[in-house]
Amino acid sequence: MNQIQYEKKPLIEKPPKKKVNILEWLKDNLFSSWINTLFTIGLGILVFFVLKGTLTWVFFSADWSVVSDNFKLLLTGQYPIVELWRVWVCILLVSILLGFSGGIWNGTITHLSIFLTVLFLISGLLPFVSIESRIWNFTGVVLLVAGYYGGKKLPIKKTILLGWFLLFPITIFLLNGFDILTKVGTNLCGGFLLTLLLAIVSIVFSFPIGVLLALGRRSKLPVVKYFCIGYIEFIRGIPLITILFVAQIMLPLFLGQGLEFNNVVRAMIGMTLFNAAYLAENVRGGLQSIPRGQFEASHALGFNSSLMTFFIILPQALRTVIPAMVGQFIAIFKDTSLVTIVGLIDILGMAKTISQNPEYLGKQMELFLFVAAIFFVFCYMLSYSSRRIENSLGVGKR
Amino acid sequence: MLEEFNDSTPLAERENIIECKNLNKWFGDLHVLKNVNLNVKKGEVLVVLGPSGSGKSTFIRTLNALEEIQEGTITVDGTTLSNDTSDIETIRKETGMVFQQFNLFPHMTILKNIMLAPIWVRKWPKDKVEKIALELLERVGIPEQANKYPGQLSGGQQQRVAIARALAMQPKIMLFDEPTSALDPEMIKEVLDVMKELAKTGMTMVVVTHEMNFAREVADRIVLFDFGEIIETGTPSELFDNPQHDRTKLFLSQIL
Ligand SMILES: Nc1ncnc2c1ncn2[C@@H]1O[C@H](COP(=O)(O)OP(=O)(O)OP(=O)(O)O)[C@@H](O)[C@H]1O
Numbered sequence: 230m231n232q233i234q235y236e237k238k239p240l241i242e243k244p245p246k247k248k249v250n251i252l253e254w255l256k257d258n259l260f261s262s263w264i265n266t267l268f269t270i271g272l273g274i275l276v277f278f279v280l281k282g283t284l285t286w287v288f289f290s291a292d293w294s295v296v297s298d299n300f301k302l303l304l305t306g307q308y309p310i311v312e313l314w315r316v317w318v319c320i321l322l323v324s325i326l327l328g329f330s331g332g333i334w335n336g337t338i339t340h341l342s343i344f345l346t347v348l349f350l351i352s353g354l355l356p357f358v359s360i361e362s363r364i365w366n367f368t369g370v371v372l373l374v375a376g377y378y379g380g381k382k383l384p385i386k387k388t389i390l391l392g393w394f395l396l397f398p399i400t401i402f403l404l405n406g407f408d409i410l411t412k413v414g415t416n417l418c419g420g421f422l423l424t425l426l427l428a429i430v431s432i433v434f435s436f437p438i439g440v441l442l443a444l445g446r447r448s449k450l451p452v453v454k455y456f457c458i459g460y461i462e463f464i465r466g467i468p469l470i471t472i473l474f475v476a477q478i479m480l481p482l483f484l485g486q487g488l489e490f491n492n493v494v495r496a497m498i499g500m501t502l503f504n505a506a507y508l509a510e511n512v513r514g515g516l517q518s519i520p521r522g523q524f525e526a527s528h529a530l531g532f533n534s535s536l537m538t539f540f541i542i543l544p545q546a547l548r549t550v551i552p553a554m555v556g557q558f559i560a561i562f563k564d565t566s567l568v569t570i571v572g573l574i575d576i577l578g579m580a581k582t583i584s585q586n587p588e589y590l591g592k593q594m595e596l597f598l599f600v601a602a603i604f605f606v607f608c609y610m611l612s613y614s615s616r617r618i619e620n621s622l623g624v625g626k627r
Numbered sequence: 628m629l630e631e632f633n634d635s636t637p638l639a640e641r642e643n644i645i646e647c648k649n650l651n652k653w654f655g656d657l658h659v660l661k662n663v664n665l666n667v668k669k670g671e672v673l674v675v676l677g678p679s680g681s682g683k684s685t686f687i688r689t690l691n692a693l694e695e696i697q698e699g700t701i702t703v704d705g706t707t708l709s710n711d712t713s714d715i716e717t718i719r720k721e722t723g724m725v726f727q728q729f730n731l732f733p734h735m736t737i738l739k740n741i742m743l744a745p746i747w748v749r750k751w752p753k754d755k756v757e758k759i760a761l762e763l764l765e766r767v768g769i770p771e772q773a774n775k776y777p778g779q780l781s782g783g784q785q786q787r788v789a790i791a792r793a794l795a796m797q798p799k800i801m802l803f804d805e806p807t808s809a810l811d812p813e814m815i816k817e818v819l820d821v822m823k824e825l826a827k828t829g830m831t832m833v834v835v836t837h838e839m840n841f842a843r844e845v846a847d848r849i850v851l852f853d854f855g856e857i858i859e860t861g862t863p864s865e866l867f868d869n870p871q872h873d874r875t876k877l878f879l880s881q882i883l
């Protein structure tokens with residue numbers, strides 16, 4: 230008896246990997262035609278000179294002492310030094326949650342936690358920071374890593390979700406104190422801390438308001454519908470600065486005595502109301518993109534309008550507008566710098582104040598470059614994660 | 628669960644589950660339903676035929692109030708349709724609908740698609756619903772797809788999920804609006820087979836279709852629409868072998 234030998238083949242064959250040779254890659258991508266070659270050489274020269282100039286300046290000519298001397302001011306403004314531990318606790322809470330979430334859900338959120346780890350390492354290794362800061366930074370790294378491995382092992386998905394929900398109120402409580410801890414007035418928050426607070430508060434609150442406005446705009450009740458349309462169109466017709474001024478001057482008049490808000494809270498309210506209108510328009514775009522069949526199928530199954538909106542329409546609508554919404558979030562983040570005009574000192578305002586100090590004359594460049602770098606890092610992180618989320622949800626691929 | 632509909636009393640003696648009296652509907656100036664009178668008996672399979680644009684979809688969609696009517700009354704399972712949303716919701720719970728374009732919810736897995744309505748509309752406990760859903764997937768022949776997303780399934784599979792989703796509400800009536808028209812030919816049979824099985828269980832079905840073999844084989848009664856009117860009604864053999872009306876003859880000659 231003959232035995233036939235079958236070759237064992239894997240069930241799914243991977244497509245053959247193309248071996249890439251550096252020279253070939255260069256030829257294919259940079260020098261494939263004479264015009265391409267021209268561009269490569271021209272741009273190469275340009276990049277060389279720009280980089281050379283910038284790097285020489287950054288490493289040899291610039292005097293970064295203006296940043297290192299004012300590091301604390303730039304990041305947290307007048308926040309009392311003895312209470313700085315509260316800011317750190319908030320940051321560490323975020324680290325723990327991010328670490329665990331990275332372990333549990335993988336993907337984009339893991340990238341975010343790696344990103345935060347790198348930030349901690351960089352700021353912990355800066356030559357001029359205090360020993361306490363180094364300790365806080367490295368605790369952050371430890372928590373992120375421990376959280377990551379914990380998240381992989383422990384079944385605590387629900388706890389972490391709850392943690393994210395509680396994070397916002399806890400942060401506000403810790404930063405302010407509300408007289409349970411020593412009260413730190415919001416007017417003492419400044420620098421990047423203020424920038425972050427303004428951005429996060431207005432994102433967290435304008436998102437639900439924006440969704441409600443967008444839904445209201447499609448409502449069958451004329452009162453609701455026209456109120457929403459009126460609000461959205463009105464706000465979109467006014468510059469943010471005007472709204473910030475109005476919030477500073479008019480809010481106290483409207484609210485009368487009793488309810489006294491300080492100017493940071495007023496700015497937060499102004500930004501929230503402003504951004505809600507823009508988010509509403511984004512969400513509306515998403516709502517319009519839902520095919521009629523989805524509504525019909527939900528009706529045919531007996532859903533009432535609220536169930537249908539919650540389970541079928543909104544989830545799909547929000548998914549399609551993630552890129553637009555994150556774009557709006559980035560805009561919010563950058564718009565926070567407008568609050569200097571109403572007398573609040575965010576990171577940019579702080580840089581400006583410092584640059585007016587005669588001691589640092591002629592060192593504006595260093596200051597503003599540092600501010601730009603911080604804005605860039607955070608905005609880039611936002612748009613990077615939005616792109617990843619978009620891909621992983623398969624928006625547009627359906 | 629499947630046998631409960633089977634009833635040995637002959638069709639003619641059973642009670643009506645759907646009663647339509649003098650339905651009239653306009654889209655703007657277009658008179659799409661003209662004095663439609665039609666009753667459906669419990670457990671009957673009614674096939675609706677007619678040329679394109681004759682008002683078949685509009686008619687079947689009035690039965691679960693996806694389209695409003697301007698005149699006439701519709702009574703489904705004892706509830707008369709009115710503007711009252713609670714009446715509409717009562718009727719929609721008891722009538723499942725399957726669409727030409729499937730209309731599955733693309734952001735949910737197959738299992739979630741099927742379980743959502745029974746949990747939130749019927750308010751049945753989750754474990755009971757999950758059991759029903761898995762049973763139904765078994766019945767329509769795709770139990771292995773439970774955790775995939777609609778976009779990962781073929782058209783025929785999606786339509787079978789859509790049928791399972793409608794059945795999970797355990798409706799008394801199933802409405803089908805051209806369920807196989809968007810399918811590639813090789814997938815039509817798998818969907819029709821599921822529908823034939825369903826008809827055997829004694830489900831009341833109203834089916835708009837262009838599948839003449841299905842109509843001949845499965846229908847208890849066929850109605851023919853043209854220009855928003857019912858032109859002729861009869862059993863499959865009456866209608867196919869001995870059509871009375873000229874327009875019926877014309878329609879059949881075009882389609883067969
Ligand atoms: N929402 C609408 N607004 C205006 N006219 C409509 C609307 N829906 C359908 N119609 C018109 O009403 C008539 C009947 O349409 P219906 O969809 O009921 O036909 P049908 O018999 O289902 O045709 P088909 O076989 O092509 O599906 C058509 O002339 C159509 O153009």
Ligand SMILES: [Mg+2]
Pocket residue numbers: 683684685804805
């Ligand atoms: Mg139709």
